[in-house]
C-alpha cells in the first residue's frame with residue numbers, strides 16, 4: 001500500500017488533504033499544526049535521501065502525511081528490502097525497524113522513539129529458542145517477526161500474520177516449533193488441523209515423546225489483542241446485529257471463531273474495502289480503525305478504543321522530525337546475529 005502524499009507537498013496542501021480525510025476525526029487546529037510538522041519532515045526526508053515506512057497502526061495524521069509506504073509487517077519488510085534510499089525511518093515498533101536493518105546492513109535505520117517495544121518480542125530470548133531446540137532436536141523453528149534479532153537468529157524461518165499458515169505448510173515436516181505468540185500459533189493450528197502443545201505450561205510435557213502433536217508453541221501474547229473477549233463481540237452484536245467483525249490473528253482462537261473474518265492488518269483493510277456491509281468492528285489497535293474509517297467514508301467503523309498499543313503510540317510526528325534531524329535512534333545489530341537473522345527473514349520473503 002502506498003501513502004497518499006508526495007514528499008514535496010507544502011504544509012497548506014498537506015492540511016487540505018488531511019482535512020478532506022480526517023475532518024471528522026482530528027480537530028482542525030491540530031490538523032494545521034501537524035501539517036506544518038509533516039511538511040518539514042517531508043523536506044528533511046528529501047534532503048537526506050530517506051524513506052519513511054509507516055505501519056498501519058500509526059495515528060491518522062502521521063499515517064496520511066509522511067510515509068512513502070504504509071502497510072503490515074510483511075509489506076513493510078518487502079519495502080525495506082527493495083529501497084535504494086540511504087536512510088530508512090521506521091514509524092512502527094523496534095522489531096520492525098530491526099527487520100529493515102537485517103535486510104539493509106549498510107543503510108542507516110532509525111526509529112523515532114526508543115520506547116516503541118512489543119510485548120510479544122519481549123516474551124522470548126535467543127536462549128529460550130536454543131533450549132527448545134535441545135528439547136526437540138531436529139524440529140524446525142518458525143518465528144513470528146514480532147521478535148528481536150537474537151531470536152530470529154536462532155530460527156529457521158520467520159513468518160508474519162499474513163503468511164504464517166503458508167510458511168508452516170512450506171516446511172513440509174511432521175513437526176514444527178512455532179514462536180512466540182500463543183494465540184497466533186493456536187489459530188494456525190486450527191486452520192491447518194495440526195495439534196499443538198505448549199511444553200512450558202503443559203503438564204503432559206513429561207511424556208511429550210509419546211504424544212501425538214505436530215506444533216510446539218510458546219506462551220507469548222500481544223498485550224493489546226489479548227484484551228478482546230467473546231463478551232465484547234456478544235455485546236456489540238446485541239446492539240448492532242448487522243455489524244461485520246474482523247479480528248487480528250493475535251486475538252484468542254475463541255475471539256477469532258466468534259468473528260466474521262480474521263487476517264493481518266493489510267488483509268483487514270482490504271476486506272473492508274472490498275465488501276459492502278453497513279458497519280464494521282476491527283478488533284485491533286484503535287488507530288487503524290480511524291485510518292480505515294477515513295479511507296472508507298461510506299462505511300461506519302465501530303471502535304473499541306480502550307484497547308491501545310502503548311508501543312506503536314510512542315511514534316509521533318514531532319519525534320519523527322527529531323529522528324531525521326538528529327539521526328536518532330540508530331538500529332544496530334551485531335553482524336554475527338544479523339547474518340543468521342537475515343537468513344530467516346529472507347527465507348520468509350522468498351515464499352512470496
Ligand code: 13P
Nearest residue numbers: 072073074160161264265
Ligand atoms: P501485521 O503484520 O498484521 O501488521 O501485525 C503487526 C502487529 O504488530 C499486530 O499487532
Ligand code: SF4
Nearest residue numbers: 118119222223224309
Ligand atoms: Fe506488539 Fe501487540 Fe503492539 Fe503489535 S499491537 S506491536 S503485537 S504489543
